[in-house]
Amino acid sequence: MSSERDSETTFDEDSQPNDEVVPYSDDDTEDELDSQQPAVEPEQNRVNKGTEENQEPLKKDCSWQVKANDHHFHEQPQFKRKIFLCFKKSKYAGNAIKTYKYNLVTFLPLNLFEQFKRAANSYFLVLLILQAIPQISTLSWYTTLVPLLLVLGITAVKDLVDDIVRHRMDNEVNNRTCEVIREGRFKNTKWKDIKVGDIIRLKKNAFVPADILLLSSSEPNSLCYVETAELDGETNLKFKMALEVTDKYLQEENAMADFNGLIECEEPNNRLDKFTGTLFWRNRSYALDADKILLRGCKVRNTDFCHGVVIFAGADTKIMKNSGKTKFKRTKIDSLMNYMVYTIFVVLILLSAGLAIGHTYWEQQIGNSSWYLYDAQDYSPPYRGFLNFWGYIIVLNTMVPISLYVSVEVIRLGQSYFINWDLQMYYPLNDTPAQARTTTLNEELGQIQYIFSDKTGTLTQNIMTFKKCCINGQRYGDCRDGAGQLPSHPEQVDFSWNMYADGKFLFYDHYLIEQVKSKKDPEIQEFFLLLAICHTVMVDVSDGQINYQAASPDEGALVTAARNFGYVFLSRTQNTITISEMGTERTYDVLAILDFNSDRKRMSVIVRESNGNIRLYCKGADTVIFERLHPRNLKREATEEALDVFASETLRTLCLCYRDISHDEFEAWNKKFMEASIATSSRDEALDKVYEEIEKDLILLGATAIEDKLQDGVPETISKLSKADIKIWVLTGDKKETAENIGFSCELLTDETTICYGEDISALLQTRLENQRNRAGSSTHSSLRMNEPFFQGSRNRALIITGSWLNEILLEKKKKKKKKLRLKFPRTAEEKQKQIEKKRRADAYKEQQQKNFVDLACECKAVICCRVTPKQKAMVVDLVKKYKKAITLAIGDGANDVNMIKTAHIGVGISGQEGMQAVMSSDYSFGQFRYLQRLLLVHGRWSYIRMCKFLRYFFYKNFAFTLVHIWYSFFNGFSAQTAYEDWFITLYNVLYSSLPVLLVGLFDQDVSDKLSLRFPRLYVLGQKDLLFNYKKFFKSLLHGAITSLVIFFIPYGAYLQTMGQDGEAPSDYQSFAVTAATSLVFVVNLQIGLDTSYWTFVNAFSVFGSIAIYFGITFDFHSAGIHVLFPSAFQFTGTAPNALRQLYLWLTMALTIAVCLLPVVAQRFLSMTICPSESDRIQKNRKKYQSEEEQWQRRQSAFRRGVSARRSAYAFSHQRGYADLIASGRSIRKKRAPLDAVLGSMAGGTGAAGTG
Secondary structure (H helix, E strand, O other), X not given: OHHHHHHHHOOOOOOOOOOOOOOOOOOOOHHHHHOOXXXXXXXXXXXXXXXXXXXXXXXXXXXXXXEOOOOHHHHOHHHEEEEEOOEEEEOOOOOOOOOOOOOOOOHHHHHHHHHHOOHHHHHHHHHHHHHOOOOOOOOOOHHHHHHHHHHHHHHHHHHHHHHHHHHHHHHHHHOOEEEEEEOOEEEEEEHHHOOOOOEEEEEOOOEOOOEEEEEEEOOHHHEEEEEOHHHHOOOOEEEEEOOHHHHHHOOXXXXXXXXXOEEEEOOOOOOOOOOOEEEEEOOEEEEEOHHHEEOOXXXXXXXXXXXXXXXXXXXXXXXXXXXXXXXXXXXXXXXXXXXXXXHHHHHHHHHXXXXXXXXXXXXXXXXXXXXXXXXXXXXXXXXXXXXXHHHHHHHHHHHOOOHHHHHHHHHHXXXXXXXXXXXXXXXXXXXEOOEEOOOOOHHHHHOOOEEEEOOOOOOEEEEEEEEEEEXXXXXXOOOEOOOOOOOOOOXXXXXXXXXXXXXXXXXXXXXXXXXXHHOOOHHHHHHHHHHHHOOOOEEEEEOOEEEEEOOOHHHHHHHHHHHHOOEEEEEEOOOEEEEEEOOEEEEEEEEEEEOOOOOOOEEEEEEEOOOOOEEEEEEEOHHHHHHOEOOOOOOHHHHHHHHHHHHHOOOEEEEEEEEEEOHHXXXXXXXXXXXXXXXXXXXXXXHHHHHHHHOOOEEEEEEEEEEEEXXXXXXXXXXXXXXXXXXXXEEOOOOHHHHHHHHHHOOOOOOOOEEEEHHHHHHHHHHHHHHHHHHOOOOHHHHHHHHOOOOOOOOOEEEEEEHHHHHHHOOOOOOOXXXXXXXXXXXXXXXXXXXXXXXXXXXXXXHHHHHHHHHHHHOOOEEEEEOXXXXXXXXXXXXXXXXXXXOEEEEEOOHHHHHHHHHOXXXXXXXXXXXXXXXXXXXXXXXXXXXXXXXXXXXXXXXXXXXXXXXXXXXXXXXXXXXXXXXXXXOOOOOOOOOOOHHHHHHHHHHHOHHHHHHHHHHOOOOOHHHXXXXXXXXXHHHOOOOOOHHHHHHHHHHHHHHHHHHHHHHHHHXXXXXXXXXXXXXXXXXXHHHHHHHHHHHHHHHHHHHOOOOOHHHHHHHHHHHHHHHHHHHHHOOHHHHHHOOOXXXXXXXXXXXXXXXXXXXXXXXXXXXXXXXXXXXXXXXXXXOOOHHHHHHHOHHHHHHHHHHOOOOOOOOOOOOOOOOEEOOOOOOOOOHHHHHHOOOOOOOOOOHHHHHHHHHHHHHHHHHO
């Protein structure tokens, strides 16, 4: 039994997770995984024609068929799927995309459905139906219908405006154009009209409109360079290469139009890095892989034009498969309000039932025996009680006022505009203002507990800059003049002496420039020559300008630095490289390129100089270079010191070295190198072994230091958010080293941080899972220990985990089925039950393992997940939402962040360099990461405080208003008679008490924005739900109930035995109603005055204006003139003028107001004096803080470089560089053979193949 159990959760030992590989993370079946070929490495690009033709095509599970230039093929019955009843639709999606929620047909039903999911809206709909029944209606039906329509209308218009924006953005994308074969010619066609099987032509800098198979391009061997920033956030170029056969045959327009190849491939899925398929053409089959596919969202670079056939369009493309569905998001307060509405509804039913029973009893005891109460209806007391139950449901409906929802929407809309108008969140460089793209989530910005951030383009600028270097033990890069002295003020180096300088390079060490120009130090010359030679950068010359295309941005930065210092990489061929050395052109023979891989962490180039000498140049991480140095390297210690200095400044370091090689040694080594290059098995291992033999006894030249430039204010922002008790997780597709470097740069990691990796926590989690299994069913004491922390002590820990380890630990790794010959027999019921039980147990273990992982990760101060796919990003967010019940925010700038943005409670898009897909799917957007602190700590906190204060007060004022009816019921035979005039009930929530609380919800602030940023701990209130919860709700209910008691019983007592000044008795029902109503208006408006923290003229005007409006309307409605016009609607004729001229009643109202408000004033004073909150203390000292703010000159940033003693590893390309491509000669331009010659050779090759 134990072995079976272990097999369900133990990890696959045969294949340890690879930190460098981005794992799959989609919903593939196991069969789909079975059908995959072994991972295709980039060397596949040089596979020759014979291999392409003879490779056995994969037919299993390749059910997606695409016929080029044949739309009718895709309309065949076998390619249609049932969508509803007998209606069928093609399984091939059109290329139009949609991120909107509604269209003309679905807007009304879908929007109403969404709105009636709110309990209050449904409640008022039921109420409206009840009010239409004359026997039970105590209020007119229009008093509910008009507010309900108003609420639904305002919300619908707001949703419509939001969706129109999405429609416009979709139209902008769908109406882009590219050239498509139509009627034998290339014609401009809109993206939305592109279909599967179309042949399209793309030009330089164009976005790829669909997933296409590359057929040919303007580059040699139909090479095509693409930028995949929209997909994986990487701005370095990738290269794709067409099949050799399509490269030769499909160059001309008429050849494209006649192309009729059939492609069989995998069904649409979201694996960005994998593709399996076969091209059938001219009676031959050709294997296809991911290196021949251009994905939607890529950008064509450095390629004049390319051609391709559309395989997946629109919603079937991999980028759209990764984007997830648009989810309806509701705030935590929204959910809480719904539950509170249910609570109020239960209270309402219980109260109504109790009052109905009271009426039944009263009818039996008094009503039946009182002849003057006979209403000509011979109903029994129980039936009268039943009718009164529904009457009270209607009378007490204001416990849940529908104006609450209108007011909430207005407040949210106002807060959204404040975000849009905030000039301190405006990014002038890109002309990008902050934008609240939704208006329903503002208060949740004040409750964030976890932030999930992308790295590239979100935390960083995507710009690598050469900052400093160490040559021959001497450090360069500090601000110095030509003599090596500190200047009085820094001056930028003038590179005008160098005709190849790019003009964008900034450097301030004039001393290094003088050394370079003087040519006195040979080590300096060798240093920059190495940077110009040892790389796999491709060069492109356009309009006389040199442009470099590097496999990694770091490499591009180093070659660009060498270019500016006078050592310019000009061109290369298959086996030569040309450099301009301080104006003199020299060409070197490239004998071998020893490319980078994740284990080697270095690359080397072996060149032959013009004098015949052979030299190896090498660059790599210090850890691997120092192991291979010659024992007598005099400058090693000085270089190590320089590396420590660079590391303390969080610069990315790289060591440079060289060695001279004799001809005999090279010849002997080259033979081994050639043998390893053609090895059929374990080729990489064989090459690495050969590389080791030559990369030894190296002579150290120095080190470089590159800055992976963070966006402005990132460390400060992360520090402030951390002080606000917000945990930040970085989720990126980048390498582990790169992500770790950024972690140190942005102060997420420090020298004191203990870093745990995937392999470290794997065993920890496995042990915990075993312990939990063993403890299951044991004593309570041991079950309590299951929740003990993973780490002992309070050390500062961080977790860095790769996507492969994430799949492994979370048991997401799908195991391939073992292919065995099995005879299928019907399974017995017992076997089926055993299978179900096994699956249930495996699911339970998986869920427990995931919970354990989340618990462990949340014990860490910071978490960095690297080499993760878009689906994995969303999965991590979802796990924290699921197991921590925490409010999450995801922020990113690329299409690879869309799924994560949609999954989190709040999605924030950065308008950066990676397109607009993240922004289009986000709830909020702005130009820089640093604006996040203002969005959360200022706008989010204010929105939360305002909304909570608004809701607490709203419930209070409506309980105070409504519960008076209940106390009145004890004196009117529980007859559902209202305590107020009908018009007062109608206008109370609309005019008499709505404006002050609305303005508090819009403008109130406990402390200023500067103090909110200065004291991030103020934010914690929202995370802990301290300002609005069930406890606060019941406090509001109790406060309202006490107020209603005072408002009813003090006037009641005053009216009991009273004579007016003129001898008239004012103790009639109408005068009492006016007195109670006037007291109520005073109390609730003065109460909001006490609750206001930030007084303005507008607030004061609204409070006193509401009271004035009440008196104006009341005197008007109680006048004789309006009664003459509408006698049935206005029946309180003369009541207000008669009652309110009695001084006795004014004293009664003054007493009522005092009894209601003085205890509140006393309680506030005592709480602020005895135990003030942090907000109270800051408010008390705000003038002192403001004066400090005015006097305080911003000191040097607390985030000084120089705090880390760690060496930051150089980040090479995420895959092998362009070494194989250069060595194969396929990237080098050469004269294209005439088409006849190509066809002849092709025919000859075919004949030979057939003969063979």
